[in-house]
Amino acid sequence: MKHSIIKKMAAACLTALIALPVMAQEDALKEFPGYVDFGALSTVFGEPTVQISVGESLLGLVGSLSASEDPEAAELFKRLNGVRVNVFETDGMADGAIDLVKDVSSSLSSRGWESVVTVNSDDEQVRIFMMIIDGQVEGITVMAVEETEAVFVNVIGSINPEELGKVMENFDIDINGNGDHEAE
Amino acid sequence: MNQDDKTLDTQIDRMLEQLTIEKAPASLSARLHRIPDEESRKERKKESRWSWLKLGPVPRWALAPAFAAVPLLVIAVFLLQPKEPSAADIEQARQDLSVAFTYLDKVGLRTGNEIHHVLGAELRRSVKGPLSEHIPFTEQSLKEETT
Amino acid sequence: MSRVFRKWVDEYQDQAWTLARYLLRDPSEAEDACQEAFVKLWHNQDSIDPDKIRPWLMKVTRNGCLDRLRRRHPTEELQEWHQPDVVPGPMQGMHQQELGSRLKATINGLKEPYRSLVVLRDVHQHSYEEVGAVLELNLSQVKTYLHRARKQLREQLAEVRP
Numbered sequence: 001m002k003h004s005i006i007k008k009m010a011a012a013c014l015t016a017l018i019a020l021p022v023m024a025q026e027d028a029l030k031e032f033p034g035y036v037d038f039g040a041l042s043t044v045f046g047e048p049t050v051q052i053s054v055g056e057s058l059l060g061l062v063g064s065l066s067a068s069e070d071p072e073a074a075e076l077f078k079r080l081n082g083v084r085v086n087v088f089e090t091d092g093m094a095d096g097a098i099d100l101v102k103d104v105s106s107s108l109s110s111r112g113w114e115s116v117v118t119v120n121s122d123d124e125q126v127r128i129f130m131m132i133i134d135g136q137v138e139g140i141t142v143m144a145v146e147e148t149e150a151v152f153v154n155v156i157g158s159i160n161p162e163e164l165g166k167v168m169e170n171f172d173i174d175i176n177g178n179g180d181h182e183a184e
Numbered sequence: 185m186n187q188d189d190k191t192l193d194t195q196i197d198r199m200l201e202q203l204t205i206e207k208a209p210a211s212l213s214a215r216l217h218r219i220p221d222e223e224s225r226k227e228r229k230k231e232s233r234w235s236w237l238k239l240g241p242v243p244r245w246a247l248a249p250a251f252a253a254v255p256l257l258v259i260a261v262f263l264l265q266p267k268e269p270s271a272a273d274i275e276q277a278r279q280d281l282s283v284a285f286t287y288l289d290k291v292g293l294r295t296g297n298e299i300h301h302v303l304g305a306e307l308r309r310s311v312k313g314p315l316s317e318h319i320p321f322t323e324q325s326l327k328e329e330t331t
Numbered sequence: 332m333s334r335v336f337r338k339w340v341d342e343y344q345d346q347a348w349t350l351a352r353y354l355l356r357d358p359s360e361a362e363d364a365c366q367e368a369f370v371k372l373w374h375n376q377d378s379i380d381p382d383k384i385r386p387w388l389m390k391v392t393r394n395g396c397l398d399r400l401r402r403r404h405p406t407e408e409l410q411e412w413h414q415p416d417v418v419p420g421p422m423q424g425m426h427q428q429e430l431g432s433r434l435k436a437t438i439n440g441l442k443e444p445y446r447s448l449v450v451l452r453d454v455h456q457h458s459y460e461e462v463g464a465v466l467e468l469n470l471s472q473v474k475t476y477l478h479r480a481r482k483q484l485r486e487q488l489a490e491v492r493p
Contacts, residue, residue, distance in 0.1 A: 046443075052284050058269055058277035065274060085284045099475050126291055144291040151287050164288075192489055196481070199434045200453040208348035212362045216340045216369050220333035223373050 026053055029082040034131045034139020034156040036108065038086050041100065041152065049149075050087035056157075059083065072163055080157035088150045097150040098125050101143045105129070108141060123147060130161075137161060336373055339384055344369075346385070346455050347392045353450045354396035356439060364399060368392040386457070386464040393447055393465060437487050444468070445480035452477055 029035050042048070054062075063077030090097045108129050109115060119126035124146040131139035140161070142153040155164070208216075269277070347368055351361035368391045372384070379387050438449050444466050451457045451465060452473075463473045 050283065050287075052280040054277050054280050054284070058274065059281075061269055061274050062278050062281060066278075083281060083284050085280075085287055087287065096476065096479060099472065103469060103472060128291075142288060142291050151291065153284060153288055153291070155288075192485060196434065196484060196488065199431055200449070202431065203434070203454045205345045205454060206349045206352060208344040208365070209358070209362070212348060212365055213340070213344055215362065215366050216344055217337055219340075219366070219369055219373050220336050223370065224333075 026055075029053070029055065029084070029156060032081050032139070032156045033133060034081070034154070036104075036139070036141045036152075036154045038084075038152050038154070041086060041088060041150075045088035045090065045097070045150065048086045048088050050085060052083065052085040054083045056081050076160070076163045080155065080159070082154075082156040084154045084156070086152045088152075090145065090148060090150050097145040101125055101127055101145055101150070104143060113139075113141065140164075332376070336376060339372065339388075340369060343385060343388050347388060349454060350389060350392055350447070350450050351396050353439060353446060353454075354393065355399060360399060361396075364392060364395045367395050383464070386461045389451065389455075389457070389461075390465040390467075397443065433488065434484070437484055440487065441480060441483060444476060445483060448473070448477050448480050449484070 030037070059077040059080050059082070063074040067074035088097070105115070105127050113129040113131050115127065115129055117126060117128035124144065126145075127141075127143045129141040130137050131141075137159040138157070140153075140155040140159060142151070144151045344365065347365045348361065351364045352358065355361045355364060368388060371391050372379075372388055438446060441449065447466060448462065451462045452459070457465070459470055459473050462468075462477075463470055466473070468476065
C-alpha cells in the first residue's frame, strides 16, 4: 500500500517536472515588451486549429543550422525572442472575431503599440501593429479575420522588418495545398 | 426585422425573465455543508502524517520513503536542466516557422490587394513603396500583385 | 471561518448548481462540479475579496464545468434536462411550459461563451460587470456577445415556426 502511494506520487512529480520547461518557455516570452496575450481568444473560439510558439533557443538553432544557405535568416533569428501564431476557425461567426480584433487593437494602442496598417472591408479585417522602443521594432502583431478563419501572429524581439520580409520568402510553404509556393 | 420576428423577440424576452435559478438538490447542499469538517479533517491528517519528522529517533523502515526520494531528486535536477533540443525538435521548429511566415505572407498579400483596390494601381505603388520598409511584404506577394 | 463559509453555501449554492446544470446537463456531474468549486472556495477564502465571492465562485464553477466537458467522451449519452416530449412545432400556440422547456433546451444548445452569458445574465441576473469578471470579458464584449447570443436564440427558436 505504501509503495503504490509512493509510486503514484513519483509519477505525478515526474509529469509535472517534464511539463515545467514547456510552460516556462511561454512564461519567459511574457516578459518581453513585444509579447501579446491571445489568451482571451480561446474563450470565444475554442481551441485553435493551428498553434505555434517557437522560443529563443529553437530560433537560434534553426538560424545557425541554415546560416550557410541563409545568413539573413541566421542574423534575424539571433535577435528574435519568439514567434507565435494562433489560427481559429470562425465558423461563420466572423463578426465576433472582428469585434475581438477591435478590442485587442484598442488595448494594444493604449499600451503603446503603433498601428501601421488597418484594413476594413466587408469580407476581411486586417490590423498590423508594431512595438517601437527607441526607434527599434521590438514586436510585430498581425491580426487578420476573414469569413472562415481568424489569424493572430506575434513576432517578439529586435526586428528589422525588411530582413523579415526577405527571410519569409525562403520559408514559404503551401498552407492551402494549392501548389503555388516557390521551391526553396 | 419583420413583425413576426418582433413578436418572437418579445416572447423570448418574457420567457428569459421567467427563467429562474433552480434550487440545489438536498444531496448537494448536504455535501457542501460537510466541506469545512471534511477539509479540516484532511488537513489534520496531513499534519500528523509528517509529524514523525519532528520526533526523535525514527525507525529505519520509516526512513525508506525518504531514501526512495533521493533518486527522484536526482532525476528532478536532471530534468530541470535546460534540455538540448533534438534534431526532430529543430525540424519541427523549422516547419512551424514556415507556417508562421506563410500566414504573415498571406496577410501581407491581402493587405496589398486591399490597398490596390482602394487607391488604384499607380497610387498604390507610391504608397506601398515606403510602407514596405515597415511591413514584411515579400517579393513573391509584390510580384503576384503586379501581374 | 466555517460559519462564513456555510453562509456562502446557503447564498450561492443555487446559482452554482443552475450554472453547472446548464453547462453539464448531467445532474450528478453538476453536483461534483459544484462541490469541487466550493472546496476551492474553502481553500482560497482568505485571499478572495469578500465582495467578489460570487463572481469568483461562478468563474471557478464554469471553468470546472468546461474542463469536464473537454474531458468527456463524445459518444457519452447525457440525461437531458427538462427534455420535453414535444415534437418541434410552431411557437405560436405552444403553452407557456412547452415554450419554457423549448427555450431551456435551446440555451443548452448554445456554444460557449454564449450559453454561460445567457445563464449568468438572464437567469442569474448578474450585472454586466460581474458577467465580465466571470468570463474574463470587458463590458463591450459582454454586451456584444449577449446580443449575439439572443440573436442565436431567436434564430434557433424561429426555425421551429412553419
